[in-house]
Amino acid sequence: MNLVIIGPQGCGKGTQAKLLAEKFNLAHIEMGSSLREQAKEDTPLGKELDEIINKKKELAPDDVIVRVISEQVSRAPAEKGIILDGAPRTISQVEKVAVAFKDNDRKLDKVIFIKLSEAESIERISMRVGCSNCGKNMKIGKDVKGVNDRCPDCGGELNQRKDDTPEGVKKRLDIFNQETVPVVEYYRNQGILLEINGEQDVDGVFKDIASDLEKYE
Ligand SMILES: [Zn+2]
Numbered sequence: 001m002n003l004v005i006i007g008p009q010g011c012g013k014g015t016q017a018k019l020l021a022e023k024f025n026l027a028h029i030e031m032g033s034s035l036r037e038q039a040k041e042d043t044p045l046g047k048e049l050d051e052i053i054n055k056k057k058e059l060a061p062d063d064v065i066v067r068v069i070s071e072q073v074s075r076a077p078a079e080k081g082i083i084l085d086g087a088p089r090t091i092s093q094v095e096k097v098a099v100a101f102k103d104n105d106r107k108l109d110k111v112i113f114i115k116l117s118e119a120e121s122i123e124r125i126s127m128r129v130g131c132s133n134c135g136k137n138m139k140i141g142k143d144v145k146g147v148n149d150r151c152p153d154c155g156g157e158l159n160q161r162k163d164d165t166p167e168g169v170k171k172r173l174d175i176f177n178q179e180t181v182p183v184v185e186y187y188r189n190q191g192i193l194l195e196i197n198g199e200q201d202v203d204g205v206f207k208d209i210a211s212d213l214e215k216y217e
Contacts, residue, residue, distance in 0.1 A: 001024055001026065001081040001109050001110070001213065001216060002081050002082045002083075002084075002101060002106045002107060002108050002109050003020070003026065003081070003082065003083045003084065003108075003109060003110050003111070003112060003213075004083075004084045004085075004087075004088070004097070004108060004110075004111045004112070004187075005017050005020075005083060005084070005085050005111075005112045005114070006111060006112070006113050006114070006180060006183065006184060007113060007114035007115070007116065007198060008116050008118075008121050008173055008176050009121055009125055009169065009172055009173070009176070010116060010120070010121040010122075010123075010124035010125045010169075011114040011115075011116045011121070011198040012114065012198065012202060012205060013085060013112075013114050014030065014085060015202055016112075016114065016202075016205055016206060016209060017030065017083050017085040019202075019206050020083055020112075020206075020209065020210070020213070021083055023210060024081060024083075024213060025080055025081065026080055026081040026082055026083045027076035027077060027080045027081070027082050027083070028083050028085060029069070029072045029073070029076070029082060029083070029084050029085065030085045030086055031065070031068070031069075031084075031085065031086030031087045032086055034068055034069075034072050035049060035053060035060055035065075035068055036053070038068055038071065038072075039053055039054055045064075045067055045068070045071065048064065049064060049068070052064065062090065062092055062093060062096075065087060065089075065093065066093060066096040066097075066100070069084070069087055069093075069096070069097060069100050070096075070099075070100040070103065073100045073101060073103075073104050073106070074100075074103070074104050076104075081109075082101075082106065084097070088183055089179060089180050089183070090179045090180070090183065091179075091182050091183055091186065093183075094183055094186055108192065109192065109216060110192050110193075110194050110212075110213065110216070111184075111187040111192055111193050111194065112194050112196060112209055113184050113187075113193055113194065113195045113196065114196050114198040114205065115195055115196065115197060115198050116198040116199060117199065118170075118173055120198075120199055121169060121173060122166050122169045122170065122173075125164050125169045126164055126165055126166045126168075126169055127139050127140045127141060127142075128140075128160070128161075128164055129144065129147050129158045129159065129160050130158065130159060130160075130161075131151035131153070131154065131156045131157075131158055132156050132157045132158065132159050133151060133154050133155075133156025133157070134151060134153055134154045134156055136151060136153055136154075138151075138152075138158070144158065147159070147160050194209065194212050194213075196208050196209055
């Protein structure tokens with residue numbers, strides 16, 4: 001079974017991808033870590049990536065992303081399915097992902113879309129803080145009162161990712177709506193979209209996805 005998982009920030013798709021990879025014996029291809037991993041390799045693509053993401057600190061362009069996807073898909077063990085997490089993000093990547101799968105005798109079976117309202121996405125991301133000392137992730141209003149609190153575990157200072165403010169989240173959601181929602185609609189028209197309510201806890205989301213995928217096993 002070969003899958004793609006898509007969703008706005010805060011929907012928990014990374015967590016779900018890991019759980020699904022375990023349950024359905026899939027290779028989890030996460031784009032962010034795949035890019036960082038391949039940037040360390042002594043290959044033409046690795047050097048090019050290193051130049052873009054580590055030296056120039058820019059976002060990798062579409063054609064480079066697509067080459068990384070092809071490479072990662074070709075490295076996945078043949079006996080395993082794939083769950084692709086973090087791509088395709090744009091309509092122009094859709095066809096190239098299809099080619100990467102086809103070149104490796106794979107077919108995209110299902111696209112999981114974890115749906116989350118804008119308000120919930122902003123709430124989840126802008127309430128997120130981390131401890132600068134032990135790395136613990138916490139939620140404002142639940143684990144701590146605010147970013148000026150101290151870590152309840154180790155007393156370390158808390159910090160928030162610079163762009164994890166409501167404005168920062170809103171900006172990234174606008175990009176998602178413009179570029180990635182058309183990808184979701186494309187897959188809906190292909191009849192392979194599985195839309196999941198992301199406004200549940202991790203277990204609830206996982207149960208909904210797994211109960212659908214079990215039908216295809
Ligand atoms: Zn701490």
